[in-house]
Amino acid sequence: MGRNGVDRDRYQASQSCSDRFQGAFGAPRAEREQQFSKFMEHLPLAVSIKDKSGRFLFANEFMKDLLAADDPVGKTLGELLPPEEASMMAVNDHQALTQGLLLIQNRVNDTYGDERIFETYKFPLPMPEKRTLLGSISVDITERKRAEQALALKQQQLEELNRSLEQRVQQAVDELRQKDRLLIQQSRQAAMGEMINNIAHQWRQPLNNIGLIIQNLQLQYEAGEMDSEQMATEVGKAMDVIAYMSRTIDDFRNFFHQDKERQPFVVNQMVSRSLDFVLPGLKNSGIDVECREEPNVSADGYPREYMQALLNILNNARDVLLERKVKQPLIRIAIFRENKRSVVTIHDNAGGISDDVLPKIFDPYFTTKEQGKGTGIGLYMSKTIIEKNIEGSLTARNVDGGVEFRIVV
Incomplete structure (x- = not known):
């Protein structure tokens, strides 16, 4: 495309933007153009219009600062950016021209060498004679991203703190449970002593009964009064007492099963x-x-x-x-x-x-x-x-x- 073609596209692009602005405010043409120029000059967004070949037709002041170029109009990305960055931008431009609205995030270094993060909308601009230009609006989201990163860091620190607190709480709970288990064991040992004493009381009378049964067996035997029926009766009494004592031991043992x-x-x-x-x-x-x-x-x-x-x-x-x-x-x-x-x-x-x-x-x-x-x-x-x-x-x-x-x- 020759210089005249660039000038014509530049004029049509700026006229298109100006006409939209003028239609909205209805002021005289010269005044409207001045208003639009001031609007673009102070707009805190990077705005540009390029043709299909990637040559700039329009760039507002913010875009000029971003590109570190006094006047990028008539120049291509390859003339303004490093090859790798220009190539990537060209791919995005082509995608927006062929598929419609495209939203991307890209990182660039400003004139001070500081990295900035931009959210860029690229979109086709239909023009007369079935020609299509490419519009671009970039929003500096660096501070938002930094805030998000700071928030994410705080969130991570909070999660780590929560995990640490959970671990400490769990450790405290485990220690309390261990303490309770030890106390329960200590309490059961004390109860065991009590029960042994109680068993001694429980067994005193049954042991006396068994002693009396044995003495009675001996006396009846010596007197010649012992027969098989009498023997079975006395042995049965003794076995009942022994069974009672056995149940006492079972109850004692079962009590200490958890x-x-x-x-x-x-x-x-x-x-x-x-x-x-x-x-x-x-x-x-x-x-x-x-x-x-x-x-x-x-x-x-x-x-x-x-x-x-x-x-x-x-x-x-x-x-x-x-x-x-x-x-x-x-x-x-x-x-x-x-x-x-x-x-x-x-x-x-x-x-x-x-x-x-x-x-x-x-x-x-x-x-x-x-x-x-x-x-x-x-x-x-x-x-x-x-x-x-x-x-x-x-x-x-x-x-x-x-x-x-x-x-x-």
Whole structure:
């Protein structure tokens, strides 16, 4: 294309832009052209028009600064840009001319050598005589990109902080769980000592019975009164007692097997089995037990852990009754349903707990017993088992001259 062709295209391109501007404002032609010129001069966008060969027909001031060219009109990209950049721009120009509106992002160095990021719209401009030019508008999005990168960095830092916090929280949770496991183990070991003592009480009478049966067998044999039927009867009595003692050992062993999964259980049975462990010791200490219950009160959770919570509370009641030397010591137990949940209350008549101490009784290692007579973890573990493991509630209050523990599951 010759110089005259470039001038004609330049005139038509500028006239086309000017005419659109003039039509919008309806001012006299000279004034409109001046307005359009000022508009393009101060427009904070890079605007250009090129012909199909890539030669500039129009470039506003922003585009001139971007190209570092006083007057790019009549020049091609190859004359203004490095070869690699010019080649890439030519490909984009061709795509916009053949396919329509094209949106691209490109990075260029400004006159100060700083990298700038532009979002560029390229689009065909239909002209008279079936000719098509290429329009281009570039928006400097460098600051937006920097803000996005800064935001992404902050987001990454926040995510890393969250991960770090999650790890620290998980570590703290794991440490607390380990602490709870150790406390449970410690509590179970303490319960084991209690149970061994209870078994000693449970076995004393059966062992006496077996001794009497053996003595009776010997006396009958010496008197010549022993026949096969009598022998079978006495042996049967002895075997019944031995079976009872064996069940006691089984109950003792099963108690220390940990429940692996939640399961439904009958609360009445758990209370009954717990009493089997402690009742001989309570009777030996002169402590009476009264139990009022609705039949077949059920719950869901971990039955052996539930029993351990009951035993801790029963042992606590026994200890305080003995410590305070209560006349006619009594433990009252009630089992019933309330709002579709199971409720067990355990009440003693030991005089209650002072108001300043009552809120602390479930704290770990808190005890009102003399040094060496209590670990202070029994009630804490009972609350942990009922509330954390079984998702129920365990509370205590002063009522009727004593303390009432209330378990709701």
